[in-house]
Amino acid sequence: MKETLEREQVWIYFGSVVAGAAGGAAVSGTERLEALVNPALALMLFVTFLQVPLAEIGKAFRETRFLSALLASNFFAVPVLVLLLLAFAPDDPLVRIGVLMVLLTPCIDYVITFSQLGRADARLLLASTPLLLVVQMALLPLYLGAFLGEEAFGLVRPGPFLHAFVWLIALPLALAGLAQLGASRSASGRRAADGLGYLPVPSTALVLFLVVAATVPLLGSAAGKAIAVVPVYVAFAVLAPIVGLAVGRAFSLGAEAARSVAFSSATRNSLVVLPLALAVPGAVPVLPAVIVTQTLVELVSQLVYIRLLPMFGRGREAGAASS
Secondary structure (H helix, E strand, O other): HHHHHHHHHHHHHHHHHHHHHHHHHHHOOOOHHHHHHHHHHHHHHHHHOOOOHHHHHHHOOOHHHHHHHHHHHHHHHHHHHHHHHHHHHOHHHHHHHHHHHHHHOOOOOOHHHHHHHHEEEEEEHHHHHHHHHHHHHHHHHHHHHHHHHHHHHOOOHHHHHHHHHHHHHHHHHHHHHHHHHHHOOOHHHHHHHHHHOOOOHHHHHHHHHHHHHHHHHHHHHHHHEEEOOOOHHHHHHHHHHHHHHHHHHHHHOOOHHHHHHHHHHOOOOHHHHHHHOOOOOOOOOOHHHHHHHHHHHHHHHHHHHHHHHHHHHHHHHHHHHHH
């Protein structure tokens, strides 16, 4: 069952998106499901963290070359790419704010799951999530001000990011650590951890269903603007992992670590940034439409990444294994 869920997870996610869209269109009041998104995200991250040996996080955080490559890719190379792509976005301030908010914020949640499937080093990405969150919180207002002008500088507030860190990273991580400790000390703890191991894919599917069902009623007339940014998102999805791999190679990372940089560079923080975007004056319906559209493009991209990115560095891995 677990292997089947992991093998078919992208299709499960698409089914969740379709079900969420159909439910949001057919049933009134689904926008109230937004209140369930963060609890569902916390559950998703808890069961995801539970699959990674948390005892090794300290070792991973000492991988300074990896962390340097990760920061260089996400906060220098990727912003340059986004600035180039912004020239092809519609000349609408809200649309451009939405594009920047989602493309300038690296993912801190389900990228860990996808990186595991794509034979990257999920342990390194897990260790880096607090740093990624803090740095994007500090830099996003600066990027918005630089790319859009000073009037955009004050649109991003730190509160939602800090809330996300406490409830979506720190608490699930602490609970996962306690669960792993319990699993190492008792048979019942091991059985509980094994049972929770079935939940990463269903919990991610639940998050996507809730996000889409809660957002569809808000879209209104913004569908055309959302469609207009699809080419920008597709171009980003093609180029960002290449940028990540190039940075990984420039920092002489191993194949798995370089794949981690590629996954992080290409996977964005849409589920966490959505509440942040809704705090922007006049956000509805444009910003939710623009951000959820990126999520849909990203899901298609992940289907490709988990098949193609493992091919990177395969020769080096085979050589290392034979030696």
